[in-house]
Amino acid sequence: xxxxxxxxxxxxxxxxxxxxxxxxxxxxxxxxxxxxxxxxxxxxxxxxxxxxxxxxxxxxxxxxxxxxxxxxxxxxxxxxxxxxxxxxxxxxxxxxxxxxxxxxxxxxxxxxxxxxxxxxxxxxxxxxxxxxxxxxxxxxxxxxxxxxxxxxxxxxxxxxxxxxxxxxxxxxxxxxxxxxxxxxxxxxxxxxxx
Amino acid sequence: xxxxxxxxxxxxxxxxxxxxxxxxxxxxxxxxxxxxxxxxxxxxxxxxxxxxxxxxxxxxxxxxxxxxxxxxxxxxxxxxxxxxxxxxxxxxxxxxxxxxxxxxxxxxxxxxxxxxxxxxxxxxxxxxxxxxxxxxxxxxxxxxxxxxxxxxxxxxxxxxxxxxxxxxxxxxxxxxxxxxxxxxxxxxxxxxxxxxxxxxxxxxxxxxxxxxxxxxxxxxxxxxxxxxxxxxxxxxxxxxxxxxxxxxxxxxxxxxxxxxxxxxxxxxxxxxxxxxxxxxxxxxxxxxxxxxxxxxxxxxxxxxxxxxxxxxxxxxxxxxxxxxxxxxxxxxxxxxxx
Amino acid sequence: xxxxxxxxxxxxxxxxxxxxxxxxxxxxxxxxxxxxxxxxxxxxxxxxxxxxxxxxxxxxxxxxxxxxxxxxxxxxxxxxxxxxxxxxxxxxxxxxxxxxxxxxxxxxxxxxxxxxxxxxxxxxxxxxxxxxxxxxxxxxxxxxxxxxxxxxxxxxxxxxxxxxxxxxxxxxxxxxxxxxxxxxxxxxxxxxxxxxxxxxxxxxxxxxxxxxxxxxxxxxxxxxxxxxxxxxxxxxxxxxxxxxxxxxxxxxxxxxxxxxxxxxxxxxxxxxxxxxxxxxxxxxxxxxxxxxxxx
Numbered sequence: 001x002x003x004x005x006x007x008x009x010x011x012x013x014x015x016x017x018x019x020x021x022x023x024x025x026x027x028x029x030x031x032x033x034x035x036x037x038x039x040x041x042x043x044x045x046x047x048x049x050x051x052x053x054x055x056x057x058x059x060x061x062x063x064x065x066x067x068x069x070x071x072x073x074x075x076x077x078x079x080x081x082x083x084x085x086x087x088x089x090x091x092x093x094x095x096x097x098x099x100x101x102x103x104x105x106x107x108x109x110x111x112x113x114x115x116x117x118x119x120x121x122x123x124x125x126x127x128x129x130x131x132x133x134x135x136x137x138x139x140x141x142x143x144x145x146x147x148x149x150x151x152x153x154x155x156x157x158x159x160x161x162x163x164x165x166x167x168x169x170x171x172x173x174x175x176x177x178x179x180x181x182x183x184x185x186x187x188x189x190x191x192x193x194x
Numbered sequence: 195x196x197x198x199x200x201x202x203x204x205x206x207x208x209x210x211x212x213x214x215x216x217x218x219x220x221x222x223x224x225x226x227x228x229x230x231x232x233x234x235x236x237x238x239x240x241x242x243x244x245x246x247x248x249x250x251x252x253x254x255x256x257x258x259x260x261x262x263x264x265x266x267x268x269x270x271x272x273x274x275x276x277x278x279x280x281x282x283x284x285x286x287x288x289x290x291x292x293x294x295x296x297x298x299x300x301x302x303x304x305x306x307x308x309x310x311x312x313x314x315x316x317x318x319x320x321x322x323x324x325x326x327x328x329x330x331x332x333x334x335x336x337x338x339x340x341x342x343x344x345x346x347x348x349x350x351x352x353x354x355x356x357x358x359x360x361x362x363x364x365x366x367x368x369x370x371x372x373x374x375x376x377x378x379x380x381x382x383x384x385x386x387x388x389x390x391x392x393x394x395x396x397x398x399x400x401x402x403x404x405x406x407x408x409x410x411x412x413x414x415x416x417x418x419x420x421x422x423x424x425x426x427x428x429x430x431x432x433x434x435x436x437x438x439x440x441x442x443x444x445x446x447x448x449x450x451x452x453x454x455x456x457x458x459x460x461x462x463x464x465x466x467x468x469x470x471x472x473x474x475x476x477x478x479x480x481x482x483x484x485x486x487x488x489x490x491x492x493x494x495x496x497x498x499x500x501x502x503x504x505x506x507x508x509x510x511x512x513x514x515x516x517x518x519x520x521x522x523x524x525x526x527x528x529x530x531x532x
Numbered sequence: 533x534x535x536x537x538x539x540x541x542x543x544x545x546x547x548x549x550x551x552x553x554x555x556x557x558x559x560x561x562x563x564x565x566x567x568x569x570x571x572x573x574x575x576x577x578x579x580x581x582x583x584x585x586x587x588x589x590x591x592x593x594x595x596x597x598x599x600x601x602x603x604x605x606x607x608x609x610x611x612x613x614x615x616x617x618x619x620x621x622x623x624x625x626x627x628x629x630x631x632x633x634x635x636x637x638x639x640x641x642x643x644x645x646x647x648x649x650x651x652x653x654x655x656x657x658x659x660x661x662x663x664x665x666x667x668x669x670x671x672x673x674x675x676x677x678x679x680x681x682x683x684x685x686x687x688x689x690x691x692x693x694x695x696x697x698x699x700x701x702x703x704x705x706x707x708x709x710x711x712x713x714x715x716x717x718x719x720x721x722x723x724x725x726x727x728x729x730x731x732x733x734x735x736x737x738x739x740x741x742x743x744x745x746x747x748x749x750x751x752x753x754x755x756x757x758x759x760x761x762x763x764x765x766x767x768x769x770x771x772x773x774x775x776x777x778x779x780x781x782x783x784x785x786x787x788x789x790x791x792x793x794x795x796x797x798x799x800x801x802x803x804x805x806x807x808x809x810x811x812x813x814x815x816x817x818x819x820x821x822x823x824x825x826x827x
Contacts, residue, residue: 014219266631
């Protein structure tokens, strides 16, 4: 490259880089670090992916605290990642609230509610909200199927009713299987109530 | 060690154009971040300089190493400077490049972080129950050692089952009690002052109101003392970043005598970041990069992080020694036949 | 073939072998086959041979750039990669191994400091050498912007900076123009005058080799002949094709010389101006004088 071309390139790069500071931030400056977030820009996705690897490793090590703390950073970096919300919610519901692992029904219920709350948060930000709405329905249906102490939840019918509500919302959001699931859930709710 | 060979390495790795561009970016960013809370501005500016400078410097250090062992090998190998002496001189140049970069980061960060109240400096960590859940059933209890005048801090992650939760942290020594309450509607931390006395300190953490779940993060409680000035954060960050960056540059420089510069830079980066990426909590104790990331996060929350641990210092020194051996062997290997 | 020499030894090579790996499988190829050579202090050796004969390999081994694996080399009694040998040796390799992103004077400053030179002495020597090789005006230019001939001249200047006792020049005249050739010629005279040992390699016998004490002919990694120009001519007998440098003859004198040669059974193959004539023509052209004018 000729020295003159190289000099011109340097100047262009410098001007482009400077311009980024005057471009309005994509998100309001209420986050943890607006400059860091703006700075990561197109790198946010890969950095978030690396952070999800660390979340997974924390889960495997049984460190739910670290997994949740790391996941917060990953969500901050890439809030639209549907798979991220789904991954963490599934961990709370299936790993922590499993009857095989957790004998206390109250604790199980707490983790399932936490998984639902997390998925609801994700639904508001993720790129595919229909998938997360559908997942909430599935989780409640799963709980209705396997939970031995359904009384805490107001009985199986209540769970199926809640599930049907989530499925219907997923159908409105465009999930292809949600309408059928909602109909089935309503029928099962009615059956359980009888 | 040769001053001109060191200057040669410095000029190759941190050219005036590179440094000018980084300085321009850093100070332009600092000027636009003056309304940001000081701690966030400091963390942001440090991140900015590191993200811009580290890949560039590592690539250039690798390119320098590769050139010395290919196009310039006859020049290097015929000189009376031994490969080990070339390495020492070059690493001195890399150290100067690191120092200049860190000076840019620190000065732009402190230019941006103004009007900041006095904060606390991390003195050490004490073990605490791992993944303890605050669900309002029973308080979490453990004991720790902390002197009078120290502040204890625990970090909690918020699980949004409910809307919020009020948490109380109690520190008890003999008959003296100190307690603090905080309302959480997102993840955060709670601090309490250690009561007077010399005896064992018992700590108690409890959700006293609200319906949200909280988990104690990291399995530890941090001990803080008042910091003389919050600007000390940049000094400590410079120590962490200096150690991490210097050893990384040396490794990339040495690896490039064995492989193409691009591969060397990538491999050095992977070796440096690997332990942190692997999510090993222990990496924060010994990996210079792991410690740097933790320090940056803490500085962003308004605290002065702790200095690099002796273990991290040892790891960085070992990395430099390894790089020296790799460089000398790489240069000798270039002079061997079949 | 061991070549005995009466002078104290500057270089002693014994049973030197060198392999290079070739091809995907890295099969070894021997380029030097048990070389034996002695070079006396102050000797001027011309190392001649076709491409791939091992000249550059030998010089790199003598300079301590490559590692001696089989056989031995002693340079003033030291291993060639020892600091003592490297301090005593000036090496100008065939390529230009200098940092192309540095200016000529910066490279000389770096090189000088590596040899323990510094301050005014280093600056004086560097400036003097750059003037001698005609690069004084390009001293602040980065080497990357130099032409091939300029790089050659710079390489020779760099190899002489620390006034080495052993000077190893690999194809020093390749790419040189006539003035460059003349400048190098003068520098080499000075090197000889201070008693340094010179080893100059070339694939062709140029004018430089007329002043060699000894010419060593290397073919396929073996020394096939060694001796003065006259001895080599004697070895080849009538089949030898000679170059005769003549000065002070006009056209008539030259015709007479040609006639005498033909009477003795020889044949004049070419008559061409020497490098010195070309230098003079360039100089006159530069000063605006016609070739016929006397200065």
